[in-house]
Amino acid sequence: MRPIDLAREHGLSAQAIRNYDDAGVFPPTERSETGYRRYTPLHAQALRAFLALRGGHGHQQAVEIMRSVNRGDTESAYRLIDAAHVALLAERDTSAEVAAALGALSTTTPSQATGRPLTVGELARRIGVHPATLRTWEAEGILRPERGRATGYREYGPDCVRDAEIARQLRRGGYLLRQVAQFLRSLREAGGADALGVFLDSWRDRLAARGRALLAGAAQLHAYLTVLDQP
Template sequence: MRPIDLAREHGLSAQAVRNYDDAGILPPTVRTETGYRRYTPLHAQALRAFLALRGGHGHQQALEIMRATNRGDSESAYRLIDAAHVALLTERNTRTEVATALGSLSTTAPTPLRGRPLTVGELARRLGVHPATLRTWEAAGILDPERDQATGYRRYGPDCVRDAEIVRQLRRGGYLLHQVAQFIESLREAGGTDALTAFLDSWQDRLRTRSRNLLTGAAQLDTYLTMLDQT
Protein backbone atom coordinates (compact mmCIF):
# COMPACT_ATOMS: atom_id res chain seq x y z
CA MET A 1 0.00 0.00 0.00
CA ARG A 2 1.01 3.60 -0.62
CA PRO A 3 0.78 6.44 1.94
CA ILE A 4 -2.41 7.68 0.27
CA ASP A 5 -4.00 4.24 0.70
CA LEU A 6 -3.55 4.45 4.49
CA ALA A 7 -4.58 8.10 4.52
CA ARG A 8 -7.95 7.67 2.79
CA GLU A 9 -9.43 5.54 5.58
CA HIS A 10 -9.04 8.39 8.07
CA GLY A 11 -9.45 11.43 5.86
CA LEU A 12 -5.76 12.28 6.20
CA SER A 13 -3.23 13.50 3.70
CA ALA A 14 -0.46 11.27 2.40
CA GLN A 15 2.02 13.69 3.96
CA ALA A 16 0.41 13.20 7.38
CA VAL A 17 0.99 9.45 7.06
CA ARG A 18 4.62 10.04 6.11
CA ASN A 19 4.99 12.35 9.11
CA TYR A 20 3.57 9.68 11.43
CA ASP A 21 5.97 7.19 9.90
CA ASP A 22 8.95 9.48 10.53
CA ALA A 23 7.76 10.06 14.11
CA GLY A 24 7.97 6.33 14.93
CA ILE A 25 4.23 5.73 15.12
CA LEU A 26 4.39 3.07 12.40
CA PRO A 27 6.65 0.02 12.41
CA PRO A 28 9.76 0.05 10.15
CA THR A 29 8.80 0.71 6.55
CA VAL A 30 10.08 -1.07 3.45
CA ARG A 31 11.02 1.19 0.55
CA THR A 32 11.21 0.38 -3.13
CA GLU A 33 14.42 0.73 -5.11
CA THR A 34 13.27 4.21 -6.12
CA GLY A 35 12.70 5.21 -2.48
CA TYR A 36 8.91 5.01 -2.33
CA ARG A 37 7.38 3.79 0.92
CA ARG A 38 5.36 0.61 0.85
CA TYR A 39 2.99 -0.23 3.66
CA THR A 40 1.29 -3.44 4.79
CA PRO A 41 -1.86 -4.23 6.80
CA LEU A 42 0.39 -4.08 9.88
CA HIS A 43 1.14 -0.41 9.17
CA ALA A 44 -2.54 0.27 8.57
CA GLN A 45 -3.42 -1.21 11.97
CA ALA A 46 -0.64 0.78 13.66
CA LEU A 47 -2.19 3.96 12.30
CA ARG A 48 -5.65 2.90 13.48
CA ALA A 49 -4.23 2.18 16.94
CA PHE A 50 -2.50 5.54 17.17
CA LEU A 51 -5.53 7.55 16.10
CA ALA A 52 -7.75 5.62 18.52
CA LEU A 53 -5.25 6.02 21.37
CA ARG A 54 -5.05 9.73 20.69
CA GLY A 55 -8.74 10.12 21.52
CA GLY A 56 -8.22 8.96 25.10
CA HIS A 57 -4.57 9.73 25.81
CA GLY A 58 -3.89 12.83 23.75
CA HIS A 59 -1.39 13.18 20.93
CA GLN A 60 1.88 13.11 22.85
CA GLN A 61 1.08 10.17 25.10
CA ALA A 62 -0.36 8.17 22.18
CA LEU A 63 2.86 8.88 20.31
CA GLU A 64 4.95 7.60 23.21
CA ILE A 65 2.82 4.46 23.53
CA MET A 66 3.29 3.62 19.85
CA ARG A 67 7.00 4.37 19.91
CA ALA A 68 7.48 2.10 22.94
CA THR A 69 5.42 -0.64 21.29
CA ASN A 70 7.36 -0.44 18.03
CA ARG A 71 10.72 -0.72 19.75
CA GLY A 72 9.52 -3.76 21.70
CA ASP A 73 9.30 -1.96 25.06
CA SER A 74 5.87 -3.18 26.07
CA GLU A 75 6.54 -2.44 29.76
CA SER A 76 6.84 1.29 29.05
CA ALA A 77 3.75 1.22 26.85
CA TYR A 78 1.69 -0.50 29.53
CA ARG A 79 2.90 1.94 32.19
CA LEU A 80 1.74 4.87 30.09
CA ILE A 81 -1.65 3.25 29.60
CA ASP A 82 -1.98 2.43 33.30
CA ALA A 83 -1.04 5.99 34.26
CA ALA A 84 -3.83 7.35 32.08
CA HIS A 85 -6.39 5.13 33.82
CA VAL A 86 -5.11 6.15 37.26
CA ALA A 87 -5.36 9.82 36.32
CA LEU A 88 -8.88 9.32 35.00
CA LEU A 89 -9.95 7.55 38.19
CA THR A 90 -8.50 10.38 40.29
CA GLU A 91 -10.40 12.94 38.24
CA ARG A 92 -13.59 10.88 38.48
CA ASN A 93 -13.25 10.71 42.28
CA THR A 94 -12.68 14.46 42.44
CA ARG A 95 -15.81 15.09 40.40
CA THR A 96 -17.79 12.78 42.69
CA GLU A 97 -16.54 14.62 45.79
CA VAL A 98 -17.53 17.98 44.33
CA ALA A 99 -20.97 16.69 43.29
CA THR A 100 -21.57 15.15 46.73
CA ALA A 101 -20.52 18.39 48.42
CA LEU A 102 -22.93 20.35 46.26
CA GLY A 103 -25.74 17.99 47.14
CA SER A 104 -25.01 18.31 50.85
CA LEU A 105 -25.46 22.08 50.92
CA SER A 106 -28.57 23.49 52.51
CA THR A 107 -31.31 24.40 50.07
CA THR A 108 -31.65 27.68 51.95
CA ALA A 109 -29.28 30.25 50.50
CA PRO A 110 -27.07 32.13 53.00
CA THR A 111 -28.28 35.57 53.96
CA PRO A 112 -26.50 38.03 51.65
CA LEU A 113 -24.05 40.37 53.34
CA ARG A 114 -25.11 44.00 53.19
CA GLY A 115 -23.07 47.02 54.12
CA ARG A 116 -19.38 47.13 54.88
CA PRO A 117 -17.07 44.09 54.89
CA LEU A 118 -16.83 42.10 58.11
CA THR A 119 -13.82 41.76 60.39
CA VAL A 120 -12.47 38.39 61.49
CA GLY A 121 -14.38 38.62 64.77
CA GLU A 122 -17.63 39.66 63.12
CA LEU A 123 -17.53 36.86 60.60
CA ALA A 124 -16.59 34.35 63.29
CA ARG A 125 -19.64 35.38 65.35
CA ARG A 126 -21.88 35.19 62.27
CA LEU A 127 -20.73 31.62 61.60
CA GLY A 128 -20.40 30.50 65.21
CA VAL A 129 -16.75 29.55 64.84
CA HIS A 130 -13.48 30.67 66.42
CA PRO A 131 -11.50 33.38 64.56
CA ALA A 132 -8.57 30.95 64.37
CA THR A 133 -10.78 28.67 62.29
CA LEU A 134 -11.15 31.38 59.65
CA ARG A 135 -7.38 31.80 59.55
CA THR A 136 -7.02 28.04 59.09
CA TRP A 137 -9.41 28.14 56.15
CA GLU A 138 -7.42 31.00 54.67
CA ALA A 139 -4.14 29.12 55.09
CA ALA A 140 -5.73 26.17 53.26
CA GLY A 141 -6.49 28.45 50.30
CA ILE A 142 -10.24 28.29 50.86
CA LEU A 143 -10.83 31.93 51.83
CA ASP A 144 -9.10 34.96 50.37
CA PRO A 145 -10.09 38.07 52.36
CA GLU A 146 -8.96 41.54 51.38
CA ARG A 147 -6.68 43.55 53.63
CA ASP A 148 -7.31 47.07 54.92
CA GLN A 149 -4.56 49.19 53.39
CA ALA A 150 -4.19 51.31 56.50
CA THR A 151 -4.28 48.65 59.22
CA GLY A 152 -3.57 45.39 57.38
CA TYR A 153 -6.62 43.82 59.04
CA ARG A 154 -8.63 41.24 57.12
CA ARG A 155 -11.88 42.38 55.53
CA TYR A 156 -14.45 39.80 54.42
CA GLY A 157 -16.66 41.03 51.58
CA PRO A 158 -19.90 39.44 50.29
CA ASP A 159 -18.25 36.74 48.17
CA CYS A 160 -15.85 35.78 50.95
CA VAL A 161 -18.68 35.63 53.48
CA ARG A 162 -20.71 33.41 51.13
CA ASP A 163 -17.74 31.08 50.69
CA ALA A 164 -17.19 30.97 54.46
CA GLU A 165 -20.82 30.00 55.07
CA ILE A 166 -20.57 27.22 52.50
CA VAL A 167 -17.33 26.03 54.13
CA ARG A 168 -19.04 25.91 57.52
CA GLN A 169 -21.83 23.75 56.11
CA LEU A 170 -19.41 21.37 54.43
CA ARG A 171 -17.19 21.08 57.50
CA ARG A 172 -20.25 20.29 59.62
CA GLY A 173 -21.00 17.58 57.07
CA GLY A 174 -17.63 15.98 57.78
CA TYR A 175 -15.72 17.11 54.70
CA LEU A 176 -11.95 17.45 54.95
CA LEU A 177 -10.26 20.75 54.21
CA HIS A 178 -8.78 19.59 50.90
CA GLN A 179 -12.22 18.42 49.78
CA VAL A 180 -13.75 21.73 50.76
CA ALA A 181 -11.00 23.60 48.92
CA GLN A 182 -11.70 21.58 45.77
CA PHE A 183 -15.40 22.34 45.98
CA ILE A 184 -14.93 26.08 46.53
CA GLU A 185 -12.49 26.25 43.63
CA SER A 186 -14.97 24.47 41.35
CA LEU A 187 -17.77 26.74 42.54
CA ARG A 188 -15.76 29.87 41.75
CA GLU A 189 -14.73 28.58 38.32
CA ALA A 190 -18.31 27.69 37.44
CA GLY A 191 -19.75 30.98 38.69
CA GLY A 192 -22.31 29.75 41.25
CA THR A 193 -24.23 26.68 42.35
CA ASP A 194 -26.56 26.60 39.32
CA ALA A 195 -23.66 26.95 36.93
CA LEU A 196 -21.73 24.36 38.92
CA THR A 197 -24.53 21.84 38.46
CA ALA A 198 -24.35 22.28 34.70
CA PHE A 199 -20.56 22.15 34.88
CA LEU A 200 -20.68 18.86 36.80
CA ASP A 201 -23.02 17.33 34.21
CA SER A 202 -20.67 18.39 31.43
CA TRP A 203 -17.70 17.08 33.41
CA GLN A 204 -19.40 13.69 33.79
CA ASP A 205 -20.04 13.55 30.05
CA ARG A 206 -16.37 14.27 29.37
CA LEU A 207 -15.31 11.51 31.76
CA ARG A 208 -17.62 9.01 30.07
CA THR A 209 -16.32 10.00 26.64
CA ARG A 210 -12.71 9.65 27.70
CA SER A 211 -13.37 6.26 29.32
CA ARG A 212 -14.92 5.03 26.08
CA ASN A 213 -12.04 6.48 24.05
CA LEU A 214 -9.53 4.69 26.27
CA LEU A 215 -11.37 1.42 25.69
CA THR A 216 -11.45 2.00 21.93
CA GLY A 217 -7.75 2.79 21.89
CA ALA A 218 -6.95 -0.31 23.94
CA ALA A 219 -8.93 -2.50 21.56
CA GLN A 220 -7.12 -1.18 18.48
CA LEU A 221 -3.75 -1.48 20.20
CA ASP A 222 -4.54 -5.06 21.21
CA THR A 223 -5.27 -5.90 17.58
CA TYR A 224 -1.97 -4.33 16.58
CA LEU A 225 -0.06 -6.25 19.26
CA THR A 226 -1.66 -9.49 18.09
CA MET A 227 -0.53 -8.79 14.54
CA LEU A 228 2.98 -8.00 15.75
CA ASP A 229 3.11 -11.33 17.58
CA GLN A 230 2.21 -13.09 14.34
CA THR A 231 4.96 -11.48 12.26
Protein backbone atom coordinates (compact mmCIF):
# COMPACT_ATOMS: atom_id res chain seq x y z
CA MET A 1 0.00 0.00 0.00
CA ARG A 2 1.00 3.59 -0.60
CA PRO A 3 0.82 6.33 2.06
CA ILE A 4 -2.39 7.62 0.50
CA ASP A 5 -3.94 4.15 0.82
CA LEU A 6 -3.37 4.19 4.58
CA ALA A 7 -4.47 7.79 4.87
CA ARG A 8 -7.77 7.36 3.04
CA GLU A 9 -9.35 5.17 5.74
CA HIS A 10 -8.98 7.92 8.33
CA GLY A 11 -9.35 11.05 6.20
CA LEU A 12 -5.68 11.92 6.61
CA SER A 13 -3.11 13.23 4.16
CA ALA A 14 -0.27 11.18 2.71
CA GLN A 15 2.13 13.61 4.37
CA ALA A 16 0.61 12.83 7.77
CA ILE A 17 1.34 9.14 7.16
CA ARG A 18 4.94 9.92 6.29
CA ASN A 19 5.24 12.08 9.43
CA TYR A 20 3.91 9.26 11.61
CA ASP A 21 6.34 6.86 9.96
CA ASP A 22 9.27 9.16 10.69
CA ALA A 23 8.07 9.52 14.30
CA GLY A 24 8.23 5.76 14.89
CA VAL A 25 4.51 5.00 14.91
CA PHE A 26 4.95 2.21 12.35
CA PRO A 27 7.14 -0.89 12.36
CA PRO A 28 10.02 -0.84 9.86
CA THR A 29 8.88 0.13 6.37
CA GLU A 30 10.23 -1.28 3.13
CA ARG A 31 10.79 0.90 0.09
CA SER A 32 10.36 0.17 -3.58
CA GLU A 33 13.22 0.28 -6.05
CA THR A 34 12.26 3.88 -6.79
CA GLY A 35 12.37 4.81 -3.09
CA TYR A 36 8.64 4.92 -2.32
CA ARG A 37 7.42 3.61 1.02
CA ARG A 38 5.49 0.36 0.89
CA TYR A 39 2.98 -0.44 3.64
CA THR A 40 1.18 -3.64 4.62
CA PRO A 41 -1.92 -4.55 6.67
CA LEU A 42 0.40 -4.58 9.70
CA HIS A 43 1.09 -0.88 9.18
CA ALA A 44 -2.62 -0.25 8.72
CA GLN A 45 -3.34 -1.79 12.13
CA ALA A 46 -0.47 0.16 13.68
CA LEU A 47 -2.11 3.35 12.40
CA ARG A 48 -5.49 2.33 13.83
CA ALA A 49 -3.87 1.61 17.18
CA PHE A 50 -2.01 4.92 17.23
CA LEU A 51 -5.07 7.01 16.35
CA ALA A 52 -7.16 5.21 18.97
CA LEU A 53 -4.45 5.62 21.61
CA ARG A 54 -4.18 9.30 20.79
CA GLY A 55 -7.81 9.80 21.78
CA GLY A 56 -7.15 8.79 25.38
CA HIS A 57 -3.43 9.45 25.88
CA GLY A 58 -2.76 12.47 23.71
CA HIS A 59 -0.50 12.68 20.68
CA GLN A 60 2.96 12.49 22.26
CA GLN A 61 2.08 9.75 24.73
CA ALA A 62 0.54 7.69 21.92
CA VAL A 63 3.72 8.11 19.90
CA GLU A 64 5.81 6.91 22.85
CA ILE A 65 3.60 3.85 23.32
CA MET A 66 3.89 2.89 19.66
CA ARG A 67 7.64 3.49 19.63
CA SER A 68 8.04 1.20 22.63
CA VAL A 69 5.96 -1.54 21.02
CA ASN A 70 7.77 -1.28 17.69
CA ARG A 71 11.18 -1.68 19.30
CA GLY A 72 9.96 -4.70 21.26
CA ASP A 73 9.80 -2.94 24.62
CA THR A 74 6.21 -3.77 25.55
CA GLU A 75 7.01 -3.34 29.24
CA SER A 76 7.55 0.39 28.72
CA ALA A 77 4.37 0.61 26.66
CA TYR A 78 2.36 -1.08 29.42
CA ARG A 79 3.82 1.27 32.01
CA LEU A 80 2.74 4.31 30.00
CA ILE A 81 -0.75 2.88 29.66
CA ASP A 82 -0.93 2.00 33.36
CA ALA A 83 0.18 5.52 34.30
CA ALA A 84 -2.65 7.02 32.26
CA HIS A 85 -5.20 4.86 34.06
CA VAL A 86 -3.73 5.78 37.45
CA ALA A 87 -3.95 9.48 36.56
CA LEU A 88 -7.56 9.06 35.43
CA LEU A 89 -8.44 7.29 38.67
CA ALA A 90 -6.84 10.08 40.71
CA GLU A 91 -8.83 12.69 38.80
CA ARG A 92 -12.00 10.66 39.24
CA ASP A 93 -11.36 10.51 43.01
CA THR A 94 -10.84 14.28 43.07
CA SER A 95 -14.11 14.83 41.23
CA ALA A 96 -15.90 12.60 43.73
CA GLU A 97 -14.35 14.50 46.65
CA VAL A 98 -15.49 17.84 45.26
CA ALA A 99 -19.00 16.49 44.66
CA ALA A 100 -19.14 15.09 48.20
CA ALA A 101 -17.96 18.39 49.63
CA LEU A 102 -20.68 20.22 47.73
CA GLY A 103 -23.24 17.85 49.18
CA ALA A 104 -21.85 18.38 52.68
CA LEU A 105 -22.61 22.08 52.63
CA SER A 106 -25.65 22.98 54.66
CA THR A 107 -28.74 24.33 52.95
CA THR A 108 -28.23 27.67 54.66
CA THR A 109 -26.24 30.16 52.63
CA PRO A 110 -23.08 31.40 54.37
CA SER A 111 -23.49 34.91 55.69
CA GLN A 112 -22.42 37.64 53.31
CA ALA A 113 -19.88 40.13 54.55
CA THR A 114 -20.58 43.76 53.90
CA GLY A 115 -18.70 46.95 54.59
CA ARG A 116 -14.96 47.03 55.17
CA PRO A 117 -12.76 43.93 54.95
CA LEU A 118 -12.16 42.02 58.15
CA THR A 119 -8.84 41.60 59.91
CA VAL A 120 -7.50 38.17 60.73
CA GLY A 121 -8.66 38.52 64.33
CA GLU A 122 -12.14 39.69 63.34
CA LEU A 123 -12.62 36.84 60.90
CA ALA A 124 -11.29 34.32 63.42
CA ARG A 125 -13.83 35.49 66.00
CA ARG A 126 -16.60 35.54 63.42
CA ILE A 127 -16.25 31.87 62.47
CA GLY A 128 -14.93 30.62 65.82
CA VAL A 129 -11.38 29.54 64.96
CA HIS A 130 -7.89 30.59 66.05
CA PRO A 131 -6.10 33.20 63.88
CA ALA A 132 -3.32 30.66 63.30
CA THR A 133 -5.89 28.39 61.65
CA LEU A 134 -6.66 31.08 59.09
CA ARG A 135 -2.96 31.43 58.30
CA THR A 136 -2.71 27.66 57.83
CA TRP A 137 -5.68 27.76 55.48
CA GLU A 138 -3.99 30.52 53.52
CA ALA A 139 -0.81 28.44 53.19
CA GLU A 140 -2.93 25.56 51.86
CA GLY A 141 -4.57 27.79 49.24
CA ILE A 142 -7.97 27.75 50.95
CA LEU A 143 -8.00 31.49 51.64
CA ARG A 144 -6.55 34.27 49.51
CA PRO A 145 -6.64 37.49 51.54
CA GLU A 146 -5.34 40.76 50.20
CA ARG A 147 -2.88 43.02 51.97
CA GLY A 148 -3.72 46.51 53.13
CA ARG A 149 -1.78 49.14 51.20
CA ALA A 150 -1.01 51.23 54.26
CA THR A 151 -0.47 48.53 56.88
CA GLY A 152 0.45 45.41 54.92
CA TYR A 153 -1.88 43.40 57.16
CA ARG A 154 -4.16 40.71 55.79
CA GLU A 155 -7.63 41.90 54.78
CA TYR A 156 -10.50 39.45 54.28
CA GLY A 157 -13.16 40.66 51.85
CA PRO A 158 -16.59 39.11 51.19
CA ASP A 159 -15.21 36.27 49.06
CA CYS A 160 -12.64 35.35 51.71
CA VAL A 161 -15.29 35.38 54.41
CA ARG A 162 -17.47 33.08 52.31
CA ASP A 163 -14.55 30.72 51.70
CA ALA A 164 -13.65 30.72 55.40
CA GLU A 165 -17.20 29.83 56.41
CA ILE A 166 -17.32 27.02 53.86
CA ALA A 167 -13.92 25.77 55.01
CA ARG A 168 -15.03 25.76 58.65
CA GLN A 169 -18.13 23.77 57.75
CA LEU A 170 -16.22 21.23 55.66
CA ARG A 171 -13.51 20.82 58.30
CA ARG A 172 -16.17 20.14 60.91
CA GLY A 173 -17.49 17.49 58.52
CA GLY A 174 -14.11 15.74 58.58
CA TYR A 175 -12.70 16.92 55.25
CA LEU A 176 -8.93 17.17 54.87
CA LEU A 177 -7.27 20.49 54.09
CA ARG A 178 -6.35 19.36 50.58
CA GLN A 179 -9.98 18.35 49.95
CA VAL A 180 -11.23 21.73 51.16
CA ALA A 181 -8.69 23.52 48.98
CA GLN A 182 -9.70 21.44 45.94
CA PHE A 183 -13.36 22.16 46.55
CA LEU A 184 -12.85 25.90 46.82
CA ARG A 185 -10.66 25.98 43.72
CA SER A 186 -13.44 24.27 41.80
CA LEU A 187 -16.01 26.61 43.30
CA ARG A 188 -14.04 29.67 42.15
CA GLU A 189 -13.51 28.25 38.68
CA ALA A 190 -17.20 27.43 38.31
CA GLY A 191 -18.41 30.80 39.60
CA GLY A 192 -20.62 29.60 42.45
CA ALA A 193 -22.36 26.57 43.95
CA ASP A 194 -25.08 26.38 41.26
CA ALA A 195 -22.53 26.65 38.47
CA LEU A 196 -20.37 24.09 40.27
CA GLY A 197 -23.10 21.48 39.87
CA VAL A 198 -23.03 22.01 36.11
CA PHE A 199 -19.23 22.00 36.21
CA LEU A 200 -19.18 18.66 38.06
CA ASP A 201 -21.59 17.08 35.56
CA SER A 202 -19.37 18.22 32.70
CA TRP A 203 -16.30 16.97 34.56
CA ARG A 204 -17.83 13.53 35.02
CA ASP A 205 -18.77 13.43 31.34
CA ARG A 206 -15.18 14.26 30.36
CA LEU A 207 -13.84 11.54 32.65
CA ALA A 208 -16.25 9.00 31.19
CA ALA A 209 -15.29 10.00 27.65
CA ARG A 210 -11.60 9.64 28.42
CA GLY A 211 -12.18 6.28 30.05
CA ARG A 212 -13.94 5.07 26.90
CA ALA A 213 -11.12 6.48 24.76
CA LEU A 214 -8.53 4.59 26.83
CA LEU A 215 -10.51 1.38 26.35
CA ALA A 216 -10.77 1.98 22.61
CA GLY A 217 -7.02 2.57 22.41
CA ALA A 218 -6.31 -0.59 24.38
CA ALA A 219 -8.55 -2.63 22.07
CA GLN A 220 -6.79 -1.45 18.92
CA LEU A 221 -3.36 -1.90 20.51
CA HIS A 222 -4.33 -5.42 21.51
CA ALA A 223 -5.26 -6.12 17.89
CA TYR A 224 -1.91 -4.75 16.74
CA LEU A 225 0.03 -6.84 19.25
CA THR A 226 -1.90 -9.92 18.15
CA VAL A 227 -0.82 -9.34 14.54
CA LEU A 228 2.77 -8.78 15.66
CA ASP A 229 2.75 -12.10 17.50
CA GLN A 230 1.74 -14.01 14.39
CA PRO A 231 4.51 -15.80 12.46
